[in-house]
Amino acid sequence: MPSVIGLLEERERAAAERVEVLRTEADRVLAALREAELDWERFVVSRETVVEVLAGPDGVSEADTLASGDPEPSPSPSPSPSPSPSPSPSPSPSPSPSPSPSPSPSPSGAVPGSVVPEWCEGLVVSVLSPEYQRIMTVLIAAQRALFCKELASELGVEPVAAKVEGVRSKANRLVRQGWLVKEPSGRFALRAGVRGGGS
Template structure:
């Protein structure tokens, strides 16, 4: 008959082996997650750059004008030419207009208006995670990065101020209600 201590040691050994297997699997999953996040960040960056290019006054028209002759010149060539600005352009509300005299918050898409509203209600600059929470979003990297992307675009176009700490606040004189 086996001893109680021997049985406990056997079960402990089995549990330890299971923990080691799970740790290895967790390490593998975390490494895969890091790779997937890096891959995803490339798309976020590409989308931001595309939105910037399309938001530049006259920038989109220049691209379309240069794309037409290229397509005409290569019409006899079977290789497809990517079109930088297809019909329909960007997703509605994805490009933030440049803020200027007389431009009101109401020109922004609802998502951007909500960010302005959260910052208007705050007494201090907010980090993107705090903005995401105030918007009722989960505090997960994908949601926070979406808020960061929107806030950065708004800062580049004069709606928000991005502090060196990475926090955002409204530009002086902007109110969240529609001005």
């Protein structure tokens, strides 16, 4: 009859073998996960770049312009032929419908729904979409110019090349639209006149 110690040793060896198999499987899964994450990050950066290229100079893409355009006017009804004159008094003409007022442009120059409107005097950070507001908030709080890696770190972005490049793409967009300036050293800083960016 096998001893208790012998049985335990057999169970221990079987458990150790299973642990080794699972560790190997876990390493394979983690490697596949990392590769999938890198692919996903590349698609994110590519999408942001395409949106940036398709956007017009005021930060509104052609799709946004078409969506916000005025509807085509409905054709006016053709006039009915006037009846032959009769001795009875002719009815008074019905008043023509007053045209509906067209939407007035935003006084601040920002286009509602645009990702990064072109900055002009009096425009505040709150008109930006949340992801761009976060970049502006970090620079306002820092009160100094920051490299892209510093900016990404302050935003809590993982120090991975694809994600840091995503931050750089957004910061460069803010530079082109006049919210930030890019120093020769590569640092990003608030433009003077932007709220929190000096006088």
